[in-house]
Structure formats: structure tokens, C-alpha cells
Amino acid sequence: MMKTALKGAVYGLIALAASTAVADESAELVINGETEIVTRADAPAHLDGALSEVTSGWLYRSDETQAMQMDDFDNPGMLAVEDAMVAWGTAEGTENKSCADCHGAAEEGMAGVRATYPKWNDNAEEVRTLAMQINACRTENMGAEEWKYDGGDMLAMEGLISYAGRGDTINVAIDGPAQAMWEQGRDMYYTRTGQLELSCANCHEQNYGNMIRADHLSQGQINGFPTYRLKNAKLNGVHSRFKGCVRDTRAETYAVGSEDFIALELYVASRGNGLSVEGPSVRN
């Protein structure tokens, strides 16, 4: 009995069918009628032979979901951004300092920041995700408690920093001291995992545009993170999304905030070089 049920589920999951007309892949994304977002760009050089064009996940969503991201009033992710604006100005920790005390207004102080993350930090001698940098500021500069990785406070702050850099061109460095970790991430991306023996590339490089059950496969880009998902009605982080995808291959997954996922994030972020920062985005 058990065995049959499991088999059924496995067949269901890998049934890839031809694309039906569920999304307008030629739509243009302009937010609030003013901020133009690049949702298609020439693929970065490191993807030569793999992809010629990189595309935002927004293109693959239904008309209604696309529309929610075109107006900040309709984008529920902006509620979290509003919360983060309050947190930005609130003094905390033994130093009794707020983010604003050192960085000024978020819109100016954080302009251009989101587009370059994850990035190498010379002093710490490590590749840092935005979440790691925010926690470093909290513990080292404010004497405050760390926020939970991919927890609500952290994702709201990442949402605010993305909002401050919205429309900037993703430009993640993959050479120099970041290169070793980037290569680790690339290897992970192309390695088949789990009972289904699927790699990220099997779905997001070879089958984007196709339907996988009821879902329209995108390239699995992260330029839109954090993303507000209609599925769980809150902002979602990159690592939590990765975790869901790895689990869908029926593999043991890595932990949110782990070095493996940081490497994978660095690599996946660099696959989006040329697209725009569009977080907080809306997905199903």
C-alpha cells in the first residue's frame, strides 16, 4: 500500500508537460507606473553555452500575480517593508543605536547595496549574504541580538534594503576571493540530488517555461527576493526557497544559513547578473 502511494507521488512530480497559456511571458514590469524593471537580459558570460537570456520569475506568474507586483499598494510584501522602516529607526542593543544613526535614511543609505549581494567581506574574510551583514551590524555595531536567519524581522529588513535598491542592475562579483565559494555553488547547482535525482539545472535551466504539474517553471532566479508568497502569506527568504526545492527532489536538505546554501546563493545570484533588483516581489 505504502509503496504504491509513494510511486504515484513520484510520477506526479516529474510529469513535465508542454506550456499552457497561464502567464504572459512578454509582459513588461513597471512598478507604480514609474520604476522600470529589467525582466529579460543577455545572460552573463559565465553562462555561455547554458543560457542565452536570463529572465525574472515574475514573467512566469499569472496575470493577477503579476499585477500585484506592479503597484506597491497591491503588494503585500510592502507591509513588511513598512515594519522594517520602523525597525530601521529604532535604537537597540548595548550601544543604543539604530540603523539610521549610522546609515541615514534607508532609501539613500542602502541604495545600490542589494544588487551586489552576496559579496566578499575583506575584514571578516568571508562571503556574506545580506542577512549575515545585517546580523554583523546588529551584534558588532549595535550590541543587539541576532535576528533569526529567514525570520520575519530579518526578511522585512531585507525587503526594505531591496526596496531601497529596486531597479538596480544585479552585479554580483564571482572572481577574486569569492571564486572558490562560487565554484562550490556551481557544482551544487548541477548535481542531481534525492530519490528523484534532479539537479537545479534539470528544472530551472532545461525546463523553464514548461509546466511541472500546476506550476509554471521559471529560471529559479533570486533577483526578486525576499518574495511575498501567496501560498504562505508572508515574505520568504532565499534559503527557505532553496530548502523547499531540494526537498522536492526528495533529498536531505541543507540548513537555512548553512555554508552550502551561502555558496549556492552566491552562484544563483550571479546567474541573475543583468536583471533588476525587484524585491519584495510577489509569487504564488
Add this chain to the structure above:
Amino acid sequence: MADNVTPRVRVPRDATAGEVITIKTLISHPMESGQRKDGDGNPIPRSIINRFTCDFNGQNVIDVTLEPAISTNPYFEFQATVPESGAFTFTWYDDDGSVYEDTKEIAVS
């Protein structure tokens, strides 16, 4: 008690007499259905916005009953015809007895 409940409204600042305008409203609210259980298996009590109304110069525009199946952060978009200058009042009623209000003026020429 739901924390952090904030109403938001968008109404055009001006319109011509008799014009049909679009109004958007959203209130941040968890809309806890009463059907879920916490980690220890105890039911989480229902806590929702159960009614939403909009009036224009004292006259009702819409009056909505909300049920527990409605998602987090209920959003309403609707149209209204505006005969004259005045104010829209928006009211949300919470299960816990709280009432949230917002007002928006519109100039009609």
C-alpha cells in the same frame, strides 16, 4: 488581540462630478480562522476582521461581512460614483471589539 493592525486606503484626490472612481483598501491583519492548532495541539482562537464598511458623506457605499476563510491582510477594491465633494469613511470591525477607521477627502469639480 491582533497586533500591528494598520488600515491603508487609496482614493483619488479629485474627480469630475458623476465620475466612477476606483478605491483600494487594505488592512494588515492575521485573519486567524479558528481552525488551526498550535504546536501543542490546542486550537488557536478565531481572530478576524468580520465587517468592513465604506460611507460617502454619510451614505453607505458598501457593507461587507467577512468570514474566517478570507486570507491574511484583507484587500478590497471597488468602484464608486462621486456626485459631489466630500469624504469617504472606511471602517473595519475586529472580533476583539476594536474598530479601525480611516477617512479620505475628494474634491469634485
